[in-house]
Amino acid sequence: MPNFQSLVIQIKKTIDIHHQAWTAKNLISSWNPPPIGFIKLNFDVAVRPDYMVAAVTVSDHDGSLIWATAKKIPCMDINAGEAQAALLAVETATRFYPSSSLILEGDSLTTITALNNPNYCTDWSSRDIISDVILLLSSFSSWSATKVSRSINLRAHLVAKWAASHNVYGSILISLPFLSAVRIKRWT
Numbered sequence: 001m002p003n004f005q006s007l008v009i010q011i012k013k014t015i016d017i018h019h020q021a022w023t024a025k026n027l028i029s030s031w032n033p034p035p036i037g038f039i040k041l042n043f044d045v046a047v048r049p050d051y052m053v054a055a056v057t058v059s060d061h062d063g064s065l066i067w068a069t070a071k072k073i074p075c076m077d078i079n080a081g082e083a084q085a086a087l088l089a090v091e092t093a094t095r096f097y098p099s100s101s102l103i104l105e106g107d108s109l110t111t112i113t114a115l116n117n118p119n120y121c122t123d124w125s126s127r128d129i130i131s132d133v134i135l136l137l138s139s140f141s142s143w144s145a146t147k148v149s150r151s152i153n154l155r156a157h158l159v160a161k162w163a164a165s166h167n168v169y170g171s172i173l174i175s176l177p178f179l180s181a182v183r184i185k186r187w188t
Helices: 004-022 078-096 109-116 127-137 154-166 177-185
Strands: 038-047 051-059 065-074 101-106 143-147
Touching: 038 078, 038 154, 051 078, 051 154, 065 078, 065 154, 078 101, 078 109, 078 127, 101 109, 109 127, 109 143
Parallel strands: 038 101, 101 143
Antiparallel strands: 038 051, 051 065
């Protein structure tokens, strides 16, 4: 059983994370392509009553969508679902882009905070998943993780939602009309 002082520290960390979510000043307000030599992986999760769908989109330095994938996962806490989506992103990068530098973007402050500071991971349901993500990230020469708004994370959100609605998992055809429309809009 945790002692009183560690419980107070845990509660304070949780309050700080929620406060940061409401007052995020370092939130990216527009989507930009990654620099040459980097790939950008946006991740998100769609929640359904009986399952969740983690989704990832991969973009190159031109801003072109070069890969999209989705994975059905069991229902769990939303933070664990977002962490699973981050894991899917890094697994995708490890498999298909092992020599690239990575920029991870997601709309979950809890997941992004945990990736950038694993000792600050206050959510027990995602702690082991975050550890797996960080272990995989250690094989990359350079990576960053940034919190973005849902509107900036639109491609990943739409892929997760579409895959959940159509029961399609694995590689997603990137020429789907809803993805093309987002690509043309350029997210500014």
